[in-house]
Amino acid sequence: MSVDKQMPILVVDDYNTMRRIIRGLLEQLGFGNIDEANDGEMALAKMEDKEYKLIISDWNMEPMSGLELLKTIRATEKTAKLPFIMVTAETKVDNVIVAKNAGVNNYIVKPFNAATLKTKLSAVIGNF
Numbered sequence: 156m157s158v159d160k161q162m163p164i165l166v167v168d169d170y171n172t173m174r175r176i177i178r179g180l181l182e183q184l185g186f187g188n189i190d191e192a193n194d195g196e197m198a199l200a201k202m203e204d205k206e207y208k209l210i211i212s213d214w215n216m217e218p219m220s221g222l223e224l225l226k227t228i229r230a231t232e233k234t235a236k237l238p239f240i241m242v243t244a245e246t247k248v249d250n251v252i253v254a255k256n257a258g259v260n261n262y263i264v265k266p267f268n269a270a271t272l273k274t275k276l277s278a279v280i281g282n283f
Contacts, residue, residue, distance in 0.1 A: 165210050167193075167221065168193070168212070169217065171193070177242070180272045207237065211242060212239065213242050215244075222241075239259055241261070243264060
């Protein structure tokens with residue numbers, strides 16, 4: 156089964172530059188239906204209006220962290236199985252375990268490139 160490169164993707168990060176980098180990498184990989192949110196609360200608001208097929212979120216954000224966003228998404232029946240990739244500069248094993256226990260599908264450590272993103276995406280949504 157092939158991956159729909161026009162599937163709606165939501166990139167959540169409080170740094171505009173990081174959102175732009177992730178969007179650029181996704182576009183390099185052929186994805187074209189990308190929305191952005193600058194925090195977890197904005198992400199949840201956007202999710203009320205649109206059904207996303209993938210969330211790529213930073214961990215460290217205020218006022219709602221990526222982990223809190225993930226837990227909120229997992230707690231709602233409609234979005235409980237939504238593919239979720241966490242992006243962070245943190246390399247601590249404890250954080251990976253906390254994210255896995257909260258239901259994250261994959262984890263990317265900054266900095267990363269298109270090849271790393273493609274590998275992580277393939278593991279979550281299938282090869283493309």
